[in-house]
Amino acid sequence: MNRKHPDEWIVAKLRARADRDNDEALRYLYGRMFEQVQRYVLQNSGSRPDADDIFQEGLVILFKLIRQDKFPAGYNVEAYLHSICRNLWLKYLRKYRREVELPDSANDLPVPDAGIAQFLDEDQRAAVDELFSQLGPDCQKVLNYFYYDRRPMKEIFQLMGYASEQVAKNKKSTCMKRLLALVAEHRERYLHLFTKDG
Amino acid sequence: MNQPDPQTQIDNYLMNRLSPEQRQQFERQMASDSELADAVALQKLSLDLLEAQNDTVLRDAVRRAQAQGGSGGNANNGGPRNYGPWLIGFLLLALLGTLGYYFSQSQSPVQTTPPDAEQLFAEYFKAYPLNFASREINGGDQALVRANQFYRAQQYAEAIPQFQKSLATDDKPKVRLALALSLLANGQGDLAIDQFQKIIATKDFLYLEPASWYRSLAYLQQGDFRSTRLSLQSIRSNSQFYQQAQALRAALPVPEK
Numbered sequence: 001m002n003r004k005h006p007d008e009w010i011v012a013k014l015r016a017r018a019d020r021d022n023d024e025a026l027r028y029l030y031g032r033m034f035e036q037v038q039r040y041v042l043q044n045s046g047s048r049p050d051a052d053d054i055f056q057e058g059l060v061i062l063f064k065l066i067r068q069d070k071f072p073a074g075y076n077v078e079a080y081l082h083s084i085c086r087n088l089w090l091k092y093l094r095k096y097r098r099e100v101e102l103p104d105s106a107n108d109l110p111v112p113d114a115g116i117a118q119f120l121d122e123d124q125r126a127a128v129d130e131l132f133s134q135l136g137p138d139c140q141k142v143l144n145y146f147y148y149d150r151r152p153m154k155e156i157f158q159l160m161g162y163a164s165e166q167v168a169k170n171k172k173s174t175c176m177k178r179l180l181a182l183v184a185e186h187r188e189r190y191l192h193l194f195t196k197d198g
Numbered sequence: 199m200n201q202p203d204p205q206t207q208i209d210n211y212l213m214n215r216l217s218p219e220q221r222q223q224f225e226r227q228m229a230s231d232s233e234l235a236d237a238v239a240l241q242k243l244s245l246d247l248l249e250a251q252n253d254t255v256l257r258d259a260v261r262r263a264q265a266q267g268g269s270g271g272n273a274n275n276g277g278p279r280n281y282g283p284w285l286i287g288f289l290l291l292a293l294l295g296t297l298g299y300y301f302s303q304s305q306s307p308v309q310t311t312p313p314d315a316e317q318l319f320a321e322y323f324k325a326y327p328l329n330f331a332s333r334e335i336n337g338g339d340q341a342l343v344r345a346n347q348f349y350r351a352q353q354y355a356e357a358i359p360q361f362q363k364s365l366a367t368d369d370k371p372k373v374r375l376a377l378a379l380s381l382l383a384n385g386q387g388d389l390a391i392d393q394f395q396k397i398i399a400t401k402d403f404l405y406l407e408p409a410s411w412y413r414s415l416a417y418l419q420q421g422d423f424r425s426t427r428l429s430l431q432s433i434r435s436n437s438q439f440y441q442q443a444q445a446l447r448a449a450l451p452v453p454e455k
Contacts, residue, residue, distance in 0.1 A: 019259065022259045023259060023262060023263060023266075026259060026260055026262070026263035027263045027266055029263075030263050030264065030266075044331075045331040045334045046331070047327070047328055047329055047372075048327055049404060049405075049407075049408065050404060052264070052438065053404055055264075056257075056260055056261065056264055059260045059263070060253070060256050060257050060260050063256045063259070063260060064253065064256055067252075067256065120250050120251065120254045121434075122434065122435075124250075125251070125254060128247050128250065128251045129251070131247065132247075132248070132251060143248060144248070144252060147213070147245055147248055147249075148248060148249060148252045150213070173205060176205065176241075176244075177205075179244050179248075180240055180241060180244055183240060183243055183244045183247065184240055187240070187243070190243055190247055191243060193247070193250075194246065194250075
């Protein structure tokens with residue numbers, strides 16, 4: 001770990017598409033931050049399971065913001081995670097426990113919406129994994145880098161070891177066409193994944 | 199200026215890379231061109247699938263970290279490259295292994311008959327920590343105040359009528375969970391099952407996992423191994439109760455053919 005710049009270390013580890021790096025940074029954040037967040041939730045009308053859920057959701061949001069390069073430069077990662085969790089808890093209290101007096105949030109950092117769309121259950125996951133596996137590993141990587149991680153082409157061509165940015169653009173375009181064809185083939189089935197109850 | 203190809207235009211639209219004017223213009227174009235609108239809808243669906251898959255991968259990574267209890271770093275060890283905790287863990291494991299070996303050598307022969315439901319229930323049931331903070335209690339709901347005190351003191355028989363009274367005025371899933379847990383702890387698994395089912399039906403993410411786990415234990419308390427097994431199957435691999443659920447499943451008697 002870069003002891004002088006832990007924020008840079010965390011961001012680099014979470015931005016990387018490598019389980020080992022991600023796990024290392026996530027475990028680190030758990031060790032550093034969970035108790036603080038738990039204390040906050042417990043002091044503000046919550047229970048231990050509430051704290052577990054809020055911390056988990058907060059960490060996913062932070063992870064996604066970092067992965068998509070939306071984490072604002074110059075912020076302390078831990079303070080930011082704490083703010084995300086506080087925002088989530090306030091949101092929950094406002095929605096489900098209107099009778100509860102809301103804790104002070106004046107010092108909270110502004111947190112952008114990470115837009116967590118939907119988590120897939122095991123059946124949905126199997127269907128989606130099957131779809132993407134038909135693209136092959138390189139296509140999956142290129143599409144994930146471009147559309148999810150929002151990395152620029154000049155970075156993608158280097159990460160993928162391609163000869164030029166143009167090669168990366170062509171690859172992305174070909175892969176997207178293949179994905180569109182595959183989705184079109186079973187469009188109703190995939191649409192149904194997002195409307196399925198439960 | 200060159201007009202970008204349709205694919206790039208759709209990318210820019212869906213990735214919010216257009217100015218407000220360009221966005222309006224593109225939307226007008228879609229309104230008059232059904233083929234373009236369809237292409238945008240198809241690409242949006244494809245990107246939604248990609249996003250949902252990636253979000254789920256992130257969530258799984260976070261749950262892995264949670265399951266490991268943040269063992270890679272804490273406020274004192276200065277970060278993940280400090281191998282002190284691993285070394286301590288390794289030494290503890292070695293010690294436990296050694297002790298386990300000596301115990302296994304000195305104990306009576308391995309039990310060959312499966313344990314009964316009562317034994318298993320006693321082994322797996324642990325009181326679930328629930329507490330109602332004063333601000334959670336609606337307008338001085340005295341029944342809930344008393345129920346909370348009884349529950350925390352593990353006086354479940356006394357807590358049950360109070361939770362029932364509170365639920366009659368305000369149907370909150372957390373109160374229902376507390377009632378179900380009290381019934382279970384009080385040996386009334388049959389009544390607890392109904393309450394757990396109601397909580398599970400609400401799909402409230404905060405209480406779904408404990409309700410599923412304790413419903414399994416309620417079936418076990420009734421001696422209904424088949425329903426216990428089925429209920430345990432509904433506990434997902436990312437649940438905090440997954441490890442115990444797997445262990446209990448393995449300990450259940452083998453179902454008859």
